[in-house]
Amino acid sequence: MKGLRCESVYKVFGKDAAKATKMLQKGASLDEIPEDVTVAVNDVSFEVAPGEIFVVMGLSGSGKSTLLRTLNALGPATGGKIFIGDDEITAMSKSAVRKLRADSMSMVFQHFALLPHRTVIDNAAYPLEIAGVKKEERLERAAESLETTGLRGWENNYPSELSGGMRQRVGLARALTADAPILLMDEAFSALDPLIRRDMQELLLEIQEVKRRTIIFITHDLNEAMFVGNRIAVMRNGSIDQIGTAEEILTNPSNDYIERFVQDVDRSRVITASSIMVKPLTRLYRGDGPNVILKKLAEIDSPGGWVTEGGSRHLVGSVYVDEIVSALRRNPRLNSIEDLIHPMHPGVGPDTPLNQVVAPAAGDRLTVPVVSDDNRLLGVIPNVTLLRALGQDDVVMPVDLSAASAASAPSAVDSEPTADAEEKN
DSSP: OOOEEEEEEEEEESTTHHHHHHHHHTTOOGGGSOTTSEEEEEEEEEEEOTTOEEEEEOSTTSSHHHHHHHHTTSSOOSEEEEEETTEEGGGSOHHHHHHHHHHHEEEEOTTOOOOTTSOHHHHHHHHHHHTTOOHHHHHHHHHHHHHHTTOTTOTTOOGGGSOHHHHHHHHHHHHHHHTOSEEEEESTTTTSOHHHHHHHHHHHHHHHHHHOOEEEEEESOHHHHHHHOSEEEEEETTEEEEEEOHHHHHHSOSSHHHHHHTTTSOGGGTSBHHHHOEEESSOEETTOOHHHHHHHHHHTTOSEEEEEOTTTOBEEEEEEHHHHHHHHHHOTTOOOOGGGOBOOOOOBOTTOBGGGTHHHHHTOSSOEEEEOTTOBEEEEEOHHHHHHHHHOSSOOOOOOOTTHHHHTOSSOEEEEEOHHHHHOO
């Protein structure tokens, strides 16, 4: 796999493009640039890790598609440096650029760019034909890509016989057939109907799990950016205003423009459990006796809590004060809580979006446990914290529960971010 890096990249159009680029590099403002030139990309720097989906998003005219074309030199940058892996494409000859482009990059376009007189499989195999690969091999590889994109059985059809979503699947299959480590996607799903667009987004993520490409994904749709991207760069007027994960951009916008840009986003689909979970005020262990459990819960004025294995912190289940008290009345010599533990709660993962935390929160008297893949208790989410996060207009962070623990009677918790979250790695 290869990564990608941009260092102070500029793309200026017009007769005085070179002069204007030098002016910008020396610190000139856009107002000082001659009116007969257009500054499409202005001092853009970022780095994309191998195997990352990096989304560049912005409104029409923000420069995102122009930036994409500087990456593979279809529209060469007028200033700055672009590295594909260790190779500086901005310093290469035209022939070297063509070779690097053929070996290292594939592109998926908004309007499919299929060859209408060729069948589906011939379209998918086209990059290998250009590369001089023998027919038998290229058709075999194209067939594999078509199966990956859900087009098995459509190999001998023509583009005119396909729906828009199916045509874009052919475009994606063609890019996969080339087996290039870097995939450039320019508004690839923007022309599709909403339901088909979501299907394609999910297909891309499924393929990425297996194929692991470095993907630069261009879109004007914020929800799409947040759904597919590992990180997002928000562009405006040719510059990048902010780079971060969906959660970072949503909860910590860098300026008023970004804040307005994200104000209508459904936070419950982006904010995750790890952002609002807090540390339990007390630890209940499987080996604790019933009187020890009662003492611990009385100290934090909680009706129950989550029980874990000793040192491993693996979640076992839950216990409740009223049930322990009843059991002790029946048997004053009771020395184990084993029969009082309710079966393990499934919990939620640290990356679970808040809209999927609501159901577990409504289904139990206690807080929602946040657990690791191996079922270690990482933290808990009190209902009051969840409700505040879902209804909050400002940055969502763990709230101060020093007073809220009483309002959120089930399972009181600390007011500081969970220490377990720091230990989970």
